[in-house]
Amino acid sequence: MTLLTVEDVSKTFTMHLHGGSRLPVLRGLSLSVAPGECVVLGGPSGVGKSSILKMIYGNYLTDAGRISVGGLDIATASPREVLAARRGTVGYVSQFLRCVPRVGALPVVAEPLIERGTDRGDAEERAAALLRRLDIPERLWALPPATFSGGEQQRVNIARGLIAGLPLLLLDEPTASLDVANRAIVVGLLREQLAAGVGMLAIFHDPEVREALADRVVDVSGFAP
Numbered sequence: 709m710t711l712l713t714v715e716d717v718s719k720t721f722t723m724h725l726h727g728g729s730r731l732p733v734l735r736g737l738s739l740s741v742a743p744g745e746c747v748v749l750g751g752p753s754g755v756g757k758s759s760i761l762k763m764i765y766g767n768y769l770t771d772a773g774r775i776s777v778g779g780l781d782i783a784t785a786s787p788r789e790v791l792a793a794r795r796g797t798v799g800y801v802s803q804f805l806r807c808v809p810r811v812g813a814l815p816v817v818a819e820p821l822i823e824r825g826t827d828r829g830d831a832e833e834r835a836a837a838l839l840r841r842l843d844i845p846e847r848l849w850a851l852p853p854a855t856f857s858g859g860e861q862q863r864v865n866i867a868r869g870l871i872a873g874l875p876l877l878l879l880d881e882p883t884a885s886l887d888v889a890n891r892a893i894v895v896g897l898l899r900e901q902l903a904a905g906v907g908m909l910a911i912f913h914d915p916e917v918r919e920a921l922a923d924r925v926v927d928v929s930g931f932a933p
């Protein structure tokens with residue numbers, strides 16, 4: 709069984725503010741991710757790695773092809789179906805944390821669980837356990853993450869991405885701002901998720917993180933137009 713199947717996907721950006729000029733980025737992209745598998749997207753800067761994650765998460769449209777996430781074709785799904793896939797199947801840890809201003813780190817991390825119907829007390833307990841595991845000092849938990857250091861924000865973002873226990877995770881450089889100790893914590897956490905059957909499609913520039921987690925690397929330059 710595959711969790712994620714990308715078949716023959718193409719993407720061209722059209723710059724409406726620049727006379728409609730067109731920037732072809734990907735052609736004929738195909739890949740798949742099975743449960744418990746970590747597939748890493750490789751290739752030089754600008755080749756389209758982040759754009760692939762954004763298409764799978766439904767943030768960017770695709771021009772052609774199919775993207776099956778747990779059986780749903782994201783490329784043709786309605787916005788409502790995309791939101792349902794995000795609630796039940798696919799999580800996304802972007803490079804930078806974007807969240808509601810003035811909400812503390814603990815409720816920010818607990819929110820995805822509360823949205824899925826978990827009661828606030830239980831959700832905040834799970835959030836606390838994750839924040840502790842990720843070494844975010846307890847004195848920060850009530851504070852909004854906007855003022856946190858880059859590495860602290862990144863760990864809050866990871867906690868928020870992992871808390872719901874979704875079967876498929878899209879990871880865009882989740883360890884880029886972390887020191888060695890925190891990187892090791894995150895790698896340990898992701899390994900546990902893989903062992904529990906979570907599938908991952910990831911961008912890891914750090915060769916040690918790749919070595920520790922990747923089952924396969926897909927070179928995206930093979931799909932340049």
Ligand SMILES: Nc1ncnc2c1ncn2[C@@H]1O[C@H](COP(=O)(O)OP(=O)(O)OP(=O)(O)O)[C@@H](O)[C@H]1O
Nearest residue numbers: 721722731733751752753754755756757758759760
């Ligand atoms: N929303 C957008 N509008 C226009 N062009 C875009 C958009 N998003 C990405 N691009 C362009 O698509 C190309 C691929 O970008 P993308 O961020 O996917 O590359 P990447 O492989 O992830 O790069 P990096 O490793 O530097 O993060 C780039 O040339 C970028 O300028």
